[in-house]
Amino acid sequence: MPHNDIQAHMDVVGADDLPVGTVDRVDGDHIKLARTGPEAGGCHHLIPLAWVEEVDGKVHLSLVSDDAMAQWEPADL
Template identity: 50%
Template sequence: MVDASQIKEHMEVVGADGVHVGKVDHLDGDRIKLTRKDEAHGQSMDHHHYLPLADVASVDGGKLWLSANAANAGQLLQEKDGSPIEDGM
């Protein structure tokens, strides 16, 4: 597992394929809370989504790299209560 102290606010989150997935809002226990809005990438969610820290492959080059590629990253996302999100990303 990645060292959580390496994860910083507004760090870019990318899939294993290097494609943008989101940005870190902050750590919330053993999960990463993503920002709701990422205007540079045209993302605007109505509420925050979360990623389990266990799904992070590494922190490298100022980016948080997921174990899944971006197309599959939506399956990793969770609601605040830990349930999977209904419609992916």
């Protein structure tokens, strides 16, 4: 999957099509999610690019949204 299609401000959704967050930027082999929005709780989070299933105007993950948010890494430590 070419991850250079992932752009800032794209919506990130789980395999259940529910929101996970919004792309802030691609940071190495992770997507750094924006800290704004109800899912973020005011903090940046990292999700691995390996979770990306498809990019088509949105970033679709292979995990359902609850699983993705349970496993994301905080980026503001």
